[in-house]
Amino acid sequence: MLKSRIREAISKSRTRESIEGYLFLLPNLLGFLIFLAIPLAISFYYSFTDYNLFTTPKFLGLANYAKALGVSFDPQAYQTALVQGKSWFAAVGAWIKPNDPTFWVALRNTLVYALGVLGFSIIPAFLLAWLLNSRLRGMTFYRALIYIPVVASVVGSALVWNWIYQQQSGALNTIISGTISWLNKLIFTAIGHPLVDPYIGWLVLPQYALFSLILMTSWATVGYDMVIFLAALQGIPVHLYEAATVDGASRWHILFRIIVPLMTPTIFFIFVINTISSLQIFSEPYIMTQGGPANSTLTIVYYLYQKGFQRFQMGYGSSLAWIVFALIFIITLIQFRLSGRWVYEE
Amino acid sequence: MFSRGQRGELLSKILFYGVLTIVGLVFVYPFIFMVATSLKSSPEVFKNILSLFGERLRFDNYATVLETVNMGRYMVNTTIVTLGVVAGQIVTSLLGGYAFARIRFPGRDLILTLYLGTIMIPFTVILIPMYKMMVAFGWIDKLQSLIIPWLFTASGTFLMRQFFKTIPKELEEAAYMDGANRFTILWRIFVPLAGPAIATQFTISFLYAWNSFIWPLVAIQSKANYVVTQGLADIQGGYHASPPLVLAGTTLVIIPTVLVFLFAQKYFIEGVATTGIKK
Amino acid sequence: MSDWWGLWGWFVYSGGGSLFNADRTACGLTEPGSITGLQFMADLFLGPDRVAPPPGLEGGVGETEFHAGTVGMFPNGRWMTPSDRANDAFDWAVVEMPKGPGGNATWLFWGAYVINAQTEYPQQAWTVLKALTSPDVQAQIAALGTNIPSNKAQAAVDAFLNSKPPADNTPFINGAAYAQAEIPLFTGNWNDIVGGQYQPNIDKIFAGLATVQEAAQAACDGANPLFK
Known part of the structure; x- marks a missing residue:
């Protein structure tokens, strides 16, 4: 009798607790449903149609995906290229005819962008974190200086960098020219080999434009990576390297044999987070180069924006969006798989 | 010596x-x-782009940008949007964080995992349907399209949950025995303790709303409702050959974010470091 | 912005070529006149004499350099006048674009006033339109510096001619006689063809990554299937 009453009371309070739980979560659940789950479903549907904003969408099956990802082959072109004496590599290039060549250009640019930002941000960030992990005064100040580019608006930063990168009178080329003429005066003219001012068109030449954007995005990423590294460094128990110091290990030994292995989970985390955000780069090319010159800074998301919102091919745009999603998912999955090989776990 | x-x-x-x-x-x-x-004039910039000062400090560039280019209006719009988003995200993440940290209900862990998984979804996937949805709701070209869909945050909810988990249970048990309901407990006990987490979330939401660009670009069309990032793109379009004007506008957009960051950095950096929230 | 066909398009027309064939149903960049014009342009930028600075951001060529005082002239449109007035501490003037083998060439950029056929207020819209195009308002618009008046009434023309600097505004009016109108294609999408196919290939000429022939061929190969 008593037992069943207690049970009843407990189950009543359990039910009440559950209801309360859902009530507290309700705003989030509703927001998630209306502004994420439903749009996701619609976007998935659009990606199989010819939706163009003005007419009723017509179902196309996989046609959009085939347009983006599909290729056809042209054996004739392969032969011609070989006959013309082009390399085998170039001949294979001529043999494969992508249905939408611009998509592949955008994909390549996006992957190079992501890799570039990883390379140019992680290593400086790690070294800076290592420097700043010190008990000397003023570390918060330097940390703040390096973090400011992370909080600044990407659009704003891009406009500033426009004038740093400007070829004729921009800050960077002015600094380079000044340094070179100073060096020439100092030494190189005297020894008969004056240095030539490279006068680089940072944003106007396809050879440099993507690199210039990578450099700028890295500048705005280093602070974030550094803060994460710093937290991880501070989490490493002091006794671990004190013991090594006592044993007479060198600084480099401590860094590469003790600290870096202990940091691999953090390095891995930064890899994943930075890849996810780099694959979605849009504002930088939109503001600075409009995807040019010669499509050299056209990223997938910018291409999606062009197709969807400037040319109203929203069905095709949606399929591009799902391809970006799939790409992020696959790359993240690969990184997780590979992490088993190099990420240290206790 | x-x-x-x-x-x-x-x-x-x-x-x-x-x-x-x-x-x-x-x-x-x-x-x-x-x-x-x-703070220079165009000819001064073109004469020597590296010099820190021109003949005098030309604050009139700011007046031009605020009035002629209407940046003042855009800053008001952005402030409204940002305050709305910040307040909303803090409230919903407090509620959700509390539910995930303290209340037992079926499916809790699964929901949390799914919710966190949504962080991986690139916003561009829903860009087109969201645009369509705003048209259907009649919100297109209105500031609510920049506020209401963005009142919810998975990462913020997670941040609050992590913080609430560190609060000792004894603190709330006494209040619970006295018959206080959960809402009172959240408001009277958790919120006062959550200062650092709220400061972190405030900064993250602020930066997110103030700096957002691609969504306003799609959702807002008339200049009267532009936000600052659109204003910057507009200045760049019309005055790209006048670096002082472009960069005066840029300074107006960047300075508030730097100030918020500097004020909150003690908590904010810690919050970023412990949860890994990027933007 | 930087995808600006206005600049190189001018060379194409002054060389005697065209962006399209006569009925605007195919790419015209590989025609001899177009090649002549593009080659002339490429030599200006890349040839041994290198008289022109490389194209800058925002598609302008020489614009920043002009303000900096390092080049003597740059091609652009009337809409640049207010910005040039603000930017330049020195005197400057406007002339017509030089003649090429294809004769005089320039672009006619225009903005149309339209009334939506389904508007609920046709009468009011018509009143606004009449007011906008009245000599009086056109004169005011012309005085701002951006536009050439769309009303030939003497008051509007005078206001335009007297909107200084530049000291002499007649080159703008003379250009109208031979200008190429920037008009939509009959059989394709301007953005897809000119922005998507022509521009990236022309960029390669400036970067020294393709010859004029190669670039024109690639542009036409990419663009021709897009004319429906």
Whole structure:
């Protein structure tokens, strides 16, 4: 009798607790449903149609995906290229005819962008974190200086960098020219080999434009990576390297044999987070180069924006969006798989 | 004067601070350049882009940008949007964080995992349907399209959950025995303790709303409702050959975010470091 | 912005070529006149004499350099006048674009006033339109510096001619006689063809990554399937 009453009371309070739980979560659940789950479903549907904003969408099956990802082959072109004496590599290039060549250009640019930002941000960030992990005064100040580019608006930063990168009178080329003429005066003219001012068109030449954007995005990423590294460094128990110091290990030994292995989970985390955000780069090319010159800074998301919102091919745009999603998912999955090989776990 | 050891230590200290100062300068130089250029005239910029000062400080560039280019209006719009988003995200993440940290209900862990998984979904996937949805709701070209869909945050909810988990249960148990309901407990016990987490979330939401660009670009069409990032793109379109005007506008957009960051940095950096929230 | 066909398009027309064939149903960049014009342009930028600075951001060529005082002239449109007035501490003037083998060439950029056929207020819209195009308002618009008046009434023309600097505004009016109108294609999408196919290939000429022939061929190969 008593037992069943207690049970009843407990189950009543359990039910009440559950209801309360859902009530507290309700705003989030509703927001998630209306502004994420439903749009996701619609976007998935659009990606199989010819939706163009003005007419009723017509179902196309996989046609959009085939347009983006599909290729056809042209054996004739392969032969011609070989006959013309082009390399085998170039001949294979001529043999494969992508249905939408611009998509592949955008994909390549996006992957190079992501890799570039990883390379140019992680290593400086790690070294800076290592420097700043010190008990000397003023570390918060330097940390703040390096973090400011992370909080600044990407659009704003891009406009500033426009004038740093400007070829004729921009800050960077002015600094380079000044340094070179100073060096020439100092030494190189005297020894008969004056240095030539490279006068680089940072944003106007396809050879440099993507690199210039990578450099700028890295500048705005280093602070974030550094803060994460710093937290991880501070989490490493002091006794671990004190013991090594006592044993007479060198600084480099401590860094590469003790600290870096202990940091691999953090390095891995930064890899994943930075890849996810780099694959979605849009504002930088939109503001600075409009995807040019010669499509050299056209990223997938910018291409999606062009197709969807400037040319109203929203069905095709949606399929591009799902391809970006799939790409992020696959790359993240690969990184997780590979992490088993190099990420240290206790 | 100094012993050899002392001198070596002093030298390495000077070297250490020297390196850090140079690196720090490299990182903030673009902003120094920005402010310096915004206070010069165009001919002064073209004469020597590196000089920090022109003949005098030309604050009238700011007046031009605020009035002629209407940046003042855009700043008001953005402030409204940002305040709405910040307040909303803090409230919903407090509620959700509390539910995930303290209330037992079926499916809780699964929901949390799914919710966190949504962080991986690129916003561009829903860009087109969201645009369509705003048209259907009649919100297109209105500020609510920049506020209401963005009142919810998976990462913020997670941040609050992590913080609430560190609060000892004893604190709320006494109140619970006295018959206080959960809402009172959240408001009276958790919120006052959650200062650092709220400061972190405030900063993250602020930066997110103030700096957002691609969504306003799609959702807002008339200039009266532009936000600052759109205003910047607009200045760039019309005045791209006048670096002082472009960079005066840019300074107006960047300075508030830097100030918020500097005020909140103690908590904010810690919050970023412990949860890994990027933007 | 930087995808600006206005600049190189001018060379194409002054060389005697065209962006399209006569009925605007195919790419015209590989025609001899177009090649002549593009080659002339490429030589200006890349040839041994290198008289022109490389194209800058925002598609302008020489614009920043002009303000900096390092080049003597740059091609652009009337809409740049207010910005040039603000930017330049020195005197400057406007002339017609030089003649090429294809004769005089320039672009006619225009903005149309339209009334939506389904508007609920046709009468009011018509009143606004009449007011906008009245000599009086056109004169005011012309005085701002951006536009050439769309009303030939003497008051509007005078206001335009007297909107200084530049000291002499007649080159703008003379250009109207031979200008190429920037008009939509009959059989394709301007953005897809000119922005998507022509521009990236022309960029390669400036970057020295393709010859004029190669670039024109690639542009036409990419663009021709897009004319429906």
